[in-house]
Amino acid sequence: MELTIFSDSPQKTIRCGSIIGRVAVPGSVIGLTGELGTGKTCFIKGLVAAIAGVSEQDVASPTFTFLQEFPGSIPVYHFDLYRIKEPAELDDVGFYECLYGTGVTVIEWAERAAGALPAERFMIYLAHVDECRRRITLSASGERYITMLQRVIPVIEGGK
Secondary structure, three states: OEEEEEEOOHHHHHHHHHHHHHHOOOOOEEEEEOOOOOOHHHHHHHHHHHHHOOOHHHOOOOOOOOEEEEOOOOOEEEEEOOOOOOOOHHHHOOHHHHHOOOOEEEEEOHHHHHHHOOOOEEEEEEEEOOOOOEEEEEEEEOHHHHHHHHHHHHHHHHOO
C-alpha cells in the first residue's frame, strides 16, 4: 500500500515525519531512501521527536558514527548507512540487534542494507520535484505497516 504526498518546505517534511512517528509501534522498521538533499534528515527529525520526545534540534544524521540512540519508553535507533560500503559492516555497528529489538529502527540510506531488511517494513521514498518541492512516497509492506499507513492517511490528507 502506498501514499504519495508533496512537501514544499523543510517544516512540512518534518511534520510528515512527526505524523508517522505518532503511529510507530515498538519493533517497527522504517527505511528512508532518496538522493542527497531530498529531506531524509528533516523527515527523521519529526519522526524521532514524536517517538522519543526529544527536540527536533537534537536529531542529526549519525553519518560518522552510523547510529544515534534515543532512549525512552520506545527507544529509537537511527542509522545512517551512507558510509557503509559492504553488508558485513552492518554487524560492526549493531544493526541486527536493533533491527530485531523492541525499539523503532529508522534507517537513512536503507537501500544500502536492502538484503538485510525484513520483507515487512515501512519505507519512505523522497525525491526532488524541483528546487523547493519534494515528493514523499510512503510505502507499507505487511499488516502492521499497512495499519500504520491507514492511520496516517486522514491526518496527512486533512493537512493538504
